[in-house]
Amino acid sequence: MAFDWSSIPGSLPILWQGMIVTLQIALVGALVGILLGTLLALLRLSPSRLLSWLSAAYVTVFRSIPLVMVLFWFHLILIPLVVGLLFPGKRLELGFITALTAFSLFEASYYAEIIRAGILSVTKGQFNAGLALGMNRRQVMRLVILPQALRRMIPLLLTQAIILFQDSTLVYVINLDDFFRKAYNVGNTVGTLNEMILFAGAVYLVICTLASGCVRQLHRKLTVPAREIA
Amino acid sequence: MISIRNVSKWFGEFQALKKCSAEVHKGEVVVICGPSGSGKSTLIKCVNGLESFQEGEIWVDGISVADRKTDLPKLRSRVGMVFQHFELFPHLSILDNITLAQCRVLGRSKKQAVEKAVQLLELVGLAEQKPKFPAQLSGGQQQRVAIARALAMDPIAMLFDEPTSALDPEMINEVLDVMVELAQSGMTMLVVTHEMGFAKRVANRIIFMDRGEVVEDRPKQTFFENPETNRARQFLSKILTH
Numbered sequence: 001m002a003f004d005w006s007s008i009p010g011s012l013p014i015l016w017q018g019m020i021v022t023l024q025i026a027l028v029g030a031l032v033g034i035l036l037g038t039l040l041a042l043l044r045l046s047p048s049r050l051l052s053w054l055s056a057a058y059v060t061v062f063r064s065i066p067l068v069m070v071l072f073w074f075h076l077i078l079i080p081l082v083v084g085l086l087f088p089g090k091r092l093e094l095g096f097i098t099a100l101t102a103f104s105l106f107e108a109s110y111y112a113e114i115i116r117a118g119i120l121s122v123t124k125g126q127f128n129a130g131l132a133l134g135m136n137r138r139q140v141m142r143l144v145i146l147p148q149a150l151r152r153m154i155p156l157l158l159t160q161a162i163i164l165f166q167d168s169t170l171v172y173v174i175n176l177d178d179f180f181r182k183a184y185n186v187g188n189t190v191g192t193l194n195e196m197i198l199f200a201g202a203v204y205l206v207i208c209t210l211a212s213g214c215v216r217q218l219h220r221k222l223t224v225p226a227r228e229i230a
Numbered sequence: 231m232i233s234i235r236n237v238s239k240w241f242g243e244f245q246a247l248k249k250c251s252a253e254v255h256k257g258e259v260v261v262i263c264g265p266s267g268s269g270k271s272t273l274i275k276c277v278n279g280l281e282s283f284q285e286g287e288i289w290v291d292g293i294s295v296a297d298r299k300t301d302l303p304k305l306r307s308r309v310g311m312v313f314q315h316f317e318l319f320p321h322l323s324i325l326d327n328i329t330l331a332q333c334r335v336l337g338r339s340k341k342q343a344v345e346k347a348v349q350l351l352e353l354v355g356l357a358e359q360k361p362k363f364p365a366q367l368s369g370g371q372q373q374r375v376a377i378a379r380a381l382a383m384d385p386i387a388m389l390f391d392e393p394t395s396a397l398d399p400e401m402i403n404e405v406l407d408v409m410v411e412l413a414q415s416g417m418t419m420l421v422v423t424h425e426m427g428f429a430k431r432v433a434n435r436i437i438f439m440d441r442g443e444v445v446e447d448r449p450k451q452t453f454f455e456n457p458e459t460n461r462a463r464q465f466l467s468k469i470l471t472h
Contacts, residue, residue, distance in 0.1 A: 125313060125315055125317045126317055126319065128275075128280050128313070128317070129311075129313060129317035129318075129319070130319075130331075131280060131303070131306060132278060132280060132306055132309075132310075132311040132313075132380075133306070133307065133330075133331035133335060133379070133380075133383065134303045134304065134306045134307025134308075134331060134335040134336075134383065135303065135331060135334060135335055136303045139334055139335075143330060143334065144319055147321045148319075148320065148321050151321065
């Protein structure tokens with residue numbers, strides 16, 4: 001089987017458009033996911049049983065449903081329903097919004113568990129020390145616990161973002177033109193599908209390997225023992 | 231100043247404190263000692279509400295700790311506490327460790343807080359260390375910073391929960407020296423410790439606890455020279471033989 005790579009250089013601008021969509025989904029998914037995940041983790045650990053239960057339920061539901069189905073449901077039911085209520089009668093292009101919403105809400109459940117573990121890894125003694133100085137629980141959480149927890153969690157949070165970057169290819173099921181789907185379409189049209197898919201795979205491989213390497217470096221930097229007895 | 235009246239606490243089935251009572255008057259230094267697991271740490275944590283208790287009352291400067299209406303953060307801001315494992319905030323510099331609660335709880339300006347911090351760091355002999363981070367300091371230095379952090383709130387009393395137990399032997403004295411100085415300056419102190427040398431030097435009274443009970447509560451002279459109970463005698467013979 002002979003490969004024909006000649007169609008790749010000419011299609012790079014189109015592929016780049018797709019890459020921008022992919023990066024936007026990964027970035028928004030990670031940022032909103034971390035913010036919402038932090039909120040979920042705090043609710044989960046709050047003294048209120050109701051809030052804790054609601055947060056646990058959210059996390060369990062999203063972690064128990066395949067991402068593809070979440071995308072489908074948002075695409076077919078939830079987003080059209082919400083948009084229909086907010087902007088009745090209009091026809092809007094919803095693919096991108098659907099992807100951003102679905103990924104943000106889905107990833108939040110994973111980030112919630114990472115951040116919860118991070119918060120729990122900070123000792124009770126630190127919490128007590130904050131309380132003993134007269135801070136209230138929220139201040140202790142915000143000023144003492146979360147800064148330590150998030151710092152410890154940075155490598156895991158970034159690793160999750162890399163997984164998210166790969167999973168974003170799933171938006172092909174809702175007909176959104178991300179990098180992978182652009183590559184597929186170009187290949188299909190020009191007749192070099194195998195080459196295009198191989199090329200797309202190589203691009204994901206390179207980006208993720210580099211990103212993982214950076215995370216490893218960062219992890220090493222963050223865990224260097226600071227102890228140098230004065 | 232601190233009044234502990236018939237306090238009982240259970241962890242599930244296990245009774246950690248059994249009708250404990252004790253008084254610490256203004257300017258007094260009271261040392262709590264006793265074998266491990268006797269409830270000393272639990273009792274001292276009840277004083278500023280870090281541990282709850284099911285029966286009895288604790289009053290600090292006329293305010294009931296167990297009363298639901300009590301503003302616990304406010305009460306805690308007036309009572310300093312020093313922990314066994316220092317519990318400095320590792321992500322903050324030494325200076326920020328001491329200014330954080332001053333600014334956030336007492337509402338002091340950054341300038342006021344820094345001034346206070348520098349003054350206290352000088353008192354504990356660590357003025358040079360203020361830009362460093364806790365992990366760069368030795369255990370003894372960290373504990374002295376922790377004392378300065380508590381003092382920065384201008385507390386009416388100080389609680390010490392085994393402040394030297396996690397220290398290497400050569401660092402114990404630098405911490406005790408600061409505590410002795412503090413005691414001699416008239417600070418009201420409740421101290422859980424095994425350092426009987428410290429107790430002999432500055433304590434007014436010794437409380438001996440065993441299995442959740444206050445077994446003895448007496449002036450230091452009579453406690454050391456003539457302990458009333460067998461349990462206290464055994465304990466003293468174990469820790470004073472060397």
